[in-house]
Amino acid sequence: MKIVKNAVAGTLESSDAYVQVEPNEAGIEIVLESVVLTQFGDDIKASVMEVLAENEVTNAKVSVNDRGAIDCTIRARVETALKRAQGDL
Amino acid sequence: MSKLIGSIREAIEACGLKDGMTISFHHHMRNGDYVLNMVLDEIAKMGIKNITVNASSVFDTHAPIIDHIKNGVVTGLECNYMGAKVGKAISEGVMENPVIFRSHGGRPSDMEKGTSHIDVAFVAAPTADNRGNMTGKYGKSACGSMGYAFADAYNADKVVCITDNLVEYPVVGFSIPEVYVDHVVVVDKIGEPSGIVSGTTKITKDPVGLKMAQYAAKVVKASGLLKDGFSFQTGAGGATLAAAKYIKEMMLEDNIKGSFGMGGITKYMVEMLNEGCFKALIDVQCFDLDAVESIKNNPNHMEVSASQYAGVNGSAVNSLDVVLLGATQVDLDFNVNVHTDSNGYIMGGSGGHADTAAGSKLAIIIAPLVRARLPLIVDRVTCITTPGHTVDVVVTQRGIAVNPNRPELKEKLVKAGLPVVEIDELKAIAEKITGVPKPIKLDESKVVAKVLYRDGTVIDTIKKVVTE
Numbered sequence: 001m002k003i004v005k006n007a008v009a010g011t012l013e014s015s016d017a018y019v020q021v022e023p024n025e026a027g028i029e030i031v032l033e034s035v036v037l038t039q040f041g042d043d044i045k046a047s048v049m050e051v052l053a054e055n056e057v058t059n060a061k062v063s064v065n066d067r068g069a070i071d072c073t074i075r076a077r078v079e080t081a082l083k084r085a086q087g088d089l
Numbered sequence: 090m091s092k093l094i095g096s097i098r099e100a101i102e103a104c105g106l107k108d109g110m111t112i113s114f115h116h117h118m119r120n121g122d123y124v125l126n127m128v129l130d131e132i133a134k135m136g137i138k139n140i141t142v143n144a145s146s147v148f149d150t151h152a153p154i155i156d157h158i159k160n161g162v163v164t165g166l167e168c169n170y171m172g173a174k175v176g177k178a179i180s181e182g183v184m185e186n187p188v189i190f191r192s193h194g195g196r197p198s199d200m201e202k203g204t205s206h207i208d209v210a211f212v213a214a215p216t217a218d219n220r221g222n223m224t225g226k227y228g229k230s231a232c233g234s235m236g237y238a239f240a241d242a243y244n245a246d247k248v249v250c251i252t253d254n255l256v257e258y259p260v261v262g263f264s265i266p267e268v269y270v271d272h273v274v275v276v277d278k279i280g281e282p283s284g285i286v287s288g289t290t291k292i293t294k295d296p297v298g299l300k301m302a303q304y305a306a307k308v309v310k311a312s313g314l315l316k317d318g319f320s321f322q323t324g325a326g327g328a329t330l331a332a333a334k335y336i337k338e339m340m341l342e343d344n345i346k347g348s349f350g351m352g353g354i355t356k357y358m359v360e361m362l363n364e365g366c367f368k369a370l371i372d373v374q375c376f377d378l379d380a381v382e383s384i385k386n387n388p389n390h391m392e393v394s395a396s397q398y399a400g401v402n403g404s405a406v407n408s409l410d411v412v413l414l415g416a417t418q419v420d421l422d423f424n425v426n427v428h429t430d431s432n433g434y435i436m437g438g439s440g441g442h443a444d445t446a447a448g449s450k451l452a453i454i455i456a457p458l459v460r461a462r463l464p465l466i467v468d469r470v471t472c473i474t475t476p477g478h479t480v481d482v483v484v485t486q487r488g489i490a491v492n493p494n495r496p497e498l499k500e501k502l503v504k505a506g507l508p509v510v511e512i513d514e515l516k517a518i519a520e521k522i523t524g525v526p527k528p529i530k531l532d533e534s535k536v537v538a539k540v541l542y543r544d545g546t547v548i549d550t551i552k553k554v555v556t557e
Contacts, residue, residue, distance in 0.1 A: 014460075014461050015460075015461050015462070035461055036431070036461065036462050036463060036526070038432065038527060038529050038530065039431070039462075039463065039526035039527050039528075039529065040462060040523075040524060040526060040527070042527070043524055067461060068460070068461020068462040068463065069462065070459075070462055070522055070523055070524075071524060
């Protein structure tokens with residue numbers, strides 16, 4: 001999947017996450033803010049990387065502002081943002 | 090003889106306030122209070138240092154105290170509750186000496202025992218006369234009950250009444266009598282009346298909250314305590330208020346005549362009084378303006394001191410059947426934390442939590458199993474506010490855990506068809522949804538607060554947070 005434009009998914013409500021995807025020249029860049037950074041920061045980054053790999057994204061900047069979303073929510077928001085960023089949706 | 094004095098500064102001078110002394114405040118003006126900031130600003134201008142502030146609660150509106158701490162004007166802080174703004178600064182280590190937390194019952198009891206000494210009490214009074222009789226029931230800043238101020242007035246060496254509604258002697262229906270008061274100061278405004286209304290005094294519409302509330306009401310019914318003579322306390326949280334509504338419906342349906350409702354009083358408790366659910370309300374503090382109106386007009390709505398409400402040596406909490414309480418964390422031993430958030434920052438305090446749990450026949454904790462990916466149930470709470478042996482039931486939307494020291498209660502709840510599970514099962518259900526959280530890091534070498542249990546013993550300490 002090629003990221004061609006900026007796109008977002010999600011909200012800043014408690015228990016949700018706001019995900020922004022932008023085109024990137026070289027590789028993957030993840031920026032994470034989270035209310036549970038200490039408790040789940042590594043897990044969230046790992047999940048984002050997995051969703052990127054599943055969608056064969058190799059160049060993208062992904063910014064996640066997490067308000068305490070559970071794992072399936074994080075994955076769903078990232079996936080939707082990626083799809084929007086390639087122009088399908 | 091008139092005790093009127095020209096200004097707060099003159100009152101401070103007349104009381105002989107000096108470096109190293111302890112001053113006190115009550116929190117009936119809640120987040121609308123002006124008095125604590127006014128007095129501290131004056132003390133700072135006068136060059137007095139090293140003051141300990143004993144305030145029954147510290148709210149966000151009191152954030153200017155952080156600068157007074159940095160400047161060495163305030164070097165000690167004691168309270169029963171601390172809002173998140175000042176709590177953050179304290180958690181990050183702004184003050185050298187640890188904060189002393191007490192409960193609403195522990196604070197007056199420690200003053201009575203002499204283990205907590207107040208040199209000068211500054212008492213915000215919505216109405217007063219020139220000899221110091223005061224009440225919270227009238228005036229533009231009316232707050233209703235002045236329950237937390239009694240201990241300060243009775244026990245402090247010097248008492249300054251600060252009012253924005255001076256009336257002709259005598260104040261009719263006074264709460265605190267003139268005999269305890271040394272000086273009376275008139276100011277433009279002691280606070281913002283809209284600020285005394287707590288932000289959470291509305292029944293929740295959240296389906297999770299309503300489900301927990303229904304479970305809690307069914308627990309009360311199944312316990313067998315819901316009968317004539319029933320006594321009840323609930324906080325102002327949305328889910329606990331919803332539980333109160335269900336309990337009210339059951340009482341009206343079965344024509345149960347209760348004894349008393351207690352606590353911080355909201356309009357929902359006032360409605361229960363007016364509809365005959367209780368003979369009386371025992372009111373240490375009014376949470377909304379409906380409660381203020383009621384305590385003014387209804388003799389069955391009674392003002393009590395914090396000592397009579399929750400004091401250690403026999404108080405109304407010991408006559409309480411059921412209390413509904415909240416929690417930020419509960420651990421496998423049923424210990425409850427309402428002092429710190431999940432990252433270790435101070436954002437609350439016992440209030441009457443520990444007192445009512447200890448005194449009541451049935452202490453029910455109501456809390457969602459997961460909040461923003463964090464499980465309610467942990468191996469060990471970050472801070473023990475209320476010891477587990479005083480907590481009977483934990484109600485979540487996914488199940489109800491009963492303290493193993495109450496096997497007979499567990500049997501009743503199971504018989505009533507309630508979803509009773511072990512507390513470690515609740516933890517497992519939550520972690521299946523959230524994953525297992527990594528522990529937070531705290532600076533174990535630096536204690537920023539000591540938590541005193543209601544008997545005055547240290548029940549836990551709060552450590553400094555580690556900032557990047």
